[in-house]
Amino acid sequence: MQVFKLFFKxxxxxxxxxxxxxxxxxxxxxxxxxxxxxxxxxxxxQDRLDIAVVDDDNAAYSAAFMEFFGTKHNLVxxxxxxxxxxxxxxxxxYAYVVVIPKGFTESLTGEKPMELxxxxxxxxxxxxxxEADFNMFNxxxxxxxxxxxxxxxxxxxxxxxxxxxxKVEMASFVNESQGDSTTGVFNHVPYFFISVGxxxxxxxxxxxxxxxxKDRTECSPETIIKRNLGLISGVIVMxxxxxxxxxxxxxxxxxxxxxxxKRLPFFLINAFCVMxxxxxxxxxxxxxxxxxxxxxGMVNIFSLTLCxxxxxxVPPSVFGDNVKKVxxxxxxxxxxxxxxxIGKMAEVDNEFVTTLTKNCVGLILSGIAIFVITLVFVxxxxxxx
Amino acid sequence: xSGIYKILSELRSWPTLFWSLAFPILLSTIFKFMFGGIxxxxxxxxxxxxxIVSAEKSELEKEFLTVTKEVKLGDxxxxxxxxxxxxxxxTAALKAGKISGIIDVNQDFAITFKGNGVAESLIKVYVxxxxxxxxxxxxxxxxxxxxxxxxxxxxSGNISKSVTVKAIxxxxxxxxxxxxxxxxxxxxxxxxxxxxxxxxxxxxxxDASALGARRSVSPTGKAKIVFTDFLASYLLYDVLxxxxxxxxxxxxxxxxxxxxxxxxxxxxxxxxxxxxxGLMIGVCARGSVRKKDGLCVAFFMxxxxxxxxxxxxxxxxxxxxxxxFNRINPATLIVNSFKSWAVFGxxxxxxxxxxxxxxxxxxxxxxxxxxxxxxKYASI
Numbered sequence: 073m074q075v076f077k078l079f080f081k082x083x084x085x086x087x088x089x090x091x092x093x094x095x096x097x098x099x100x101x102x103x104x105x106x107x108x109x110x111x112x113x114x115x116x117x118q119d120r121l122d123i124a125v126v127d128d129d130n131a132a133y134s135a136a137f138m139e140f141f142g143t144k145h146n147l148v149x150x151x152x153x154x155x156x157x158x159x160x161x162x163x164x165x166y167a168y169v170v171v172i173p174k175g176f177t178e179s180l181t182g183e184k185p186m187e188l189x190x191x192x193x194x195x196x197x198x199x200x201x202x203e204a205d206f207n208m209f210n211x212x213x214x215x216x217x218x219x220x221x222x223x224x225x226x227x228x229x230x231x232x233x234x235x236x237x238x239k240v241e242m243a244s245f246v247n248e249s250q251g252d253s254t255t256g257v258f259n260h261v262p263y264f265f266i267s268v269g270x271x272x273x274x275x276x277x278x279x280x281x282x283x284x285x286k287d288r289t290e291c292s293p294e295t296i297i298k299r300n301l302g303l304i305s306g307v308i309v310m311x312x313x314x315x316x317x318x319x320x321x322x323x324x325x326x327x328x329x330x331x332x333x334k335r336l337p338f339f340l341i342n343a344f345c346v347m348x349x350x351x352x353x354x355x356x357x358x359x360x361x362x363x364x365x366x367x368x369g370m371v372n373i374f375s376l377t378l379c380x381x382x383x384x385x386v387p388p389s390v391f392g393d394n395v396k397k398v399x400x401x402x403x404x405x406x407x408x409x410x411x412x413x414i415g416k417m418a419e420v421d422n423e424f425v426t427t428l429t430k431n432c433v434g435l436i437l438s439g440i441a442i443f444v445i446t447l448v449f450v451x452x453x454x455x456x457x
Numbered sequence: 458x459s460g461i462y463k464i465l466s467e468l469r470s471w472p473t474l475f476w477s478l479a480f481p482i483l484l485s486t487i488f489k490f491m492f493g494g495i496x497x498x499x500x501x502x503x504x505x506x507x508x509i510v511s512a513e514k515s516e517l518e519k520e521f522l523t524v525t526k527e528v529k530l531g532d533x534x535x536x537x538x539x540x541x542x543x544x545x546x547x548t549a550a551l552k553a554g555k556i557s558g559i560i561d562v563n564q565d566f567a568i569t570f571k572g573n574g575v576a577e578s579l580i581k582v583y584v585x586x587x588x589x590x591x592x593x594x595x596x597x598x599x600x601x602x603x604x605x606x607x608x609x610x611x612x613s614g615n616i617s618k619s620v621t622v623k624a625i626x627x628x629x630x631x632x633x634x635x636x637x638x639x640x641x642x643x644x645x646x647x648x649x650x651x652x653x654x655x656x657x658x659x660x661x662x663x664d665a666s667a668l669g670a671r672r673s674v675s676p677t678g679k680a681k682i683v684f685t686d687f688l689a690s691y692l693l694y695d696v697l698x699x700x701x702x703x704x705x706x707x708x709x710x711x712x713x714x715x716x717x718x719x720x721x722x723x724x725x726x727x728x729x730x731x732x733x734x735g736l737m738i739g740v741c742a743r744g745s746v747r748k749k750d751g752l753c754v755a756f757f758m759x760x761x762x763x764x765x766x767x768x769x770x771x772x773x774x775x776x777x778x779x780x781x782f783n784r785i786n787p788a789t790l791i792v793n794s795f796k797s798w799a800v801f802g803x804x805x806x807x808x809x810x811x812x813x814x815x816x817x818x819x820x821x822x823x824x825x826x827x828x829x830x831x832x833k834y835a836s837i
Contacts, residue, residue: 218611
């Protein structure tokens with residue numbers, strides 16, 4: 073029991089460093105859950121963009137534009153000031169700027185319509201859809217004018233067409249709670265497990281593996297098996313505490329719904345498997361590194377690399393094909409795949425069970441592999457010494 | 458002379474140097490690998506769509522199928538159409554991931570999805586346009602029946618005019634949407650210098666280390682010792698960060714804009730601010746060396762998090778809720794200085810950011826100097 077108690081004494085004395093990574097995780101999850109996962113995606117939804125309009129024309133076209141797109145996006149009229157526009161794009165006050173030149177409405181009925189202008193910040197995929205919508209809006213106007221309609225009839229007709237939309241619904245097998253805060257919290261839990269797991273276990277192992285401590289321990293009456301069992305028990309208890317904390321956090325963010333969610337057992341099984349992987353990484357880092365600077369470096373490298381490549385911070389849908397081929401071998405990618413699948417789960421079927429089991433087994437085997445590699449490394453180091 | 462010894466002693470602490478260098482190089486390589494192919498990911502590929510039609514196809518169904526199969530985006534077909542006569546079969550295909558959406562022609566073109574993605578948005582927009590074109594033809598014929606041929610021609614794409622939307626390019630050269638992450642890595646690299654700054658104070662404070670105790674009673678003034686150590690560490694860290702910058706520029710081909718000098722300047726000032734922050738933390742924080750190290754980690758991790766290292770959109774969220782924080786967070790200032798130059802080509806905003814960073818660094822330094830002056834110990 074001495075080593076078991078020592079484990080937690082060491083954790084307590086290093087709690088402030090561990091709190092740093094816990095703080096980053098809590099900050100990240102709090103903001104992300106409130107912004108991205110605040111409502112379950114129970115239906116199809118399109119992004120609402122902030123769009124700025126520079127209206128030098130101030131005529132029927134711009135009024136039609138504002139009315140047409142005003143219901144779908146947040147439109148704001150701004151002055152034609154290059155500096156103000158650049159500032160707005162720079163601080164992401166708006167994702168897209170449309171410039172309607174003076175005389176544009178008149179030019180629609182002339183030989184050649186004037187050119188519209190746009191500015192956008194690179195990286196907004198939703199702005200791409202808006203631009204497609206915008207082009208179709210212009211196309212409709214020209215089509216209606218070509219049909220012989222007057223400008224007034226054209227703009228009226230365009231507004232009438234706006235209400236013609238197909239009915240969109242989600243399939244019956246889709247869970248209404250998909251993309252909710254419970255899914256969001258569990259999606260980011262690997263960052264917590266990896267960073268805190270590595271930091272906590274490394275700090276304890278650094279303290280225990282100091283030469284003078286090791287020398288005294290070697291002469292102690294406690295056998296090596298008992299000491300290792302004490303350590304392993306400490307790690308297991310810490311892992312279970314982290315898992316329980318994740319479940320509690322999910323319950324808090326979901327306002328009490330997580331504990332009655334039928335998906336919770338699957339989320340916890342998945343989280344348990346990534347926890348095993350994370351703790352084995354912590355053991356590896358603790359045995360390989362000798363200083364806190366090295367430990368901090370390893371925490372950042374492992375947590376950020378695995379979380380980015382696993383599709384935790386950036387969705388896998390933006391990965392290229394070559395990237396996906398490599399990321400498929402990353403354990404956190406299997407975790408994310410499972411988490412998404414559990415989030416969307418409406419019923420348990422064979423395919424669900426097969427995929428979940430396959431990825432969970434992969435995670436556990438990865439953890440065991442890292443543990444074995446560490447043992448080999450430690451043994452080789454001892455032989456050399 | 459003592460500056461040279463300081464540099465030599467830092468060089469011997471190779472694990473610290475290694476992690477200061479390894480972390481940004483490894484992370485930027487990972488980001489380059491992940492986001493370097495973003496152009497491929499956003500390049501269009503056909504969407505699989507299921508269309509429910511009757512066994513005996515009506516004219517409307519035949520027409521819709523023909524148009525859907527033939528519609529193109531650029532040179533490529535927009536959709537690969539799978540025909541179904543039964544909703545159950547189509548739903549099974551949707552669940553299995555064989556199709557991205559189901560269009561039921563006989564239920565007013567009702568669409569069924571299982572998620573919210575690129576393919577789903579494309580299907581929705583296409584069906585919407587199809588329905589709106591049908592209504593457009595109907596209404597146009599009602600209003601101007603004499604122009605029926607023109608109407609059909611216009612809807613088929615025979616329009617004599619077109620509206621072009623010209624893009625006004627931003628002045629910067631960098632158009633990569635994920636450069637934000639590369640800049641965040643550099644920002645974090647600059648702030649990791651706080652560890653070195655903290656270490657300087659540990660080596661000067663009598664209650665922090667044996668060397669600090671010896672130096673406190675040495676005839677050399679504390680100001681001279683701190684200044685020399687700071688300068689030596691700063692120069693060494695500048696060399697490390699320049700190695701990282703060169704790696705990112707020439708090996709990873711990261712586009713920092715037309716000129717490298719603003720990037721180099723921003724990095725040097727970022728290093729100064731990071732090191733000064735470490736100095737201030739080391740002097741002001743009471744407690745063990747470990748606690749001070751922890752505070753340095755909290756500083757650079759927290760600052761980098763709010764600058765968008767883990768999640769790029771956080772800067773936008775903070776700009777809406779607490780814009781003042783973006784103006785004083787060192788990592789955000791470093792990232793914004795890169796962005797203002799590389800993306801927007803805006804030298805004014807660039808200088809505002811780096812001058813603010815410099816002022817913050819000087820404030821940290823001033824606090825550290827004032828706290829260090831005439832420190833006396835009742836007991837160490």
